[in-house]
Amino acid sequence: MPLVRIDALGCDVQRLEALGRAVQEALGAAMGYPEDDHFQILTGHDGERGTVRHGTYLGVQRDDGIGYVAITLRGGRPPAQKRALYRRIAELAQEHAGTEPRNVFVTLTENTDADWSLGNGEAQFLDDRP
Incomplete structure (x- = not known):
């Protein structure tokens, strides 16, 4: 269950959605995540109210x-x-967003089962949950 955050400069909603789709498809292909395991935060930056370096x-x-x-x-x-x-x-x-591979900067942050609550204030991945 990955949580994905994408930040892109000069990016409209269509490109953000295309980037999100690319990442979701790659997570399925490379790591076997199901299609409905889909949690993303997509943010476009216009260079004035927000930017990236x-x-x-x-x-x-x-x-x-x-x-x-x-x-x-x-992990x-x-x-x-x-x-x-x-x-x-x-x-x-x-393919989906026209973003050149040299402009795709990816970082993974790994954690453990205890580091997730998917709602209802529960730790769904822990064996000892009620």
């Missing part, structure tokens, strides 16, 4: 087409699966 780091030439994808999920996936996810997100972001 980017730079050239590790030889990647980013520009104002950048999209930051932050995914929080329960335990091997590096090869994470690499497949990054690659598939970049491919689908280009």
Whole structure:
């Protein structure tokens, strides 16, 4: 059950939705998440009321087409699966939203079962819940 946050500069609703769709499809393909396991926060920044910063780091030439994808999920996936996810997100972001792969910045934050409440004030992933 990942929680996805996407922040993109100069991004209209259609591009945000396309980026969200790309990430959701990649999570299914690379990590086996079902289609209805879909929790996303999509934010477009116009450069005036909100913005994002980017730079050239590790030889990647980013520009104002950048999209930051932050995914929080329960830990335990091997590096090869994470690499497949990054690659598939970049491919689908280009296909669905026209975002160049060099402008797709992804970060994963892992946590444990105890770190989630999906509603009703319960910790649904814990075995000891009432």
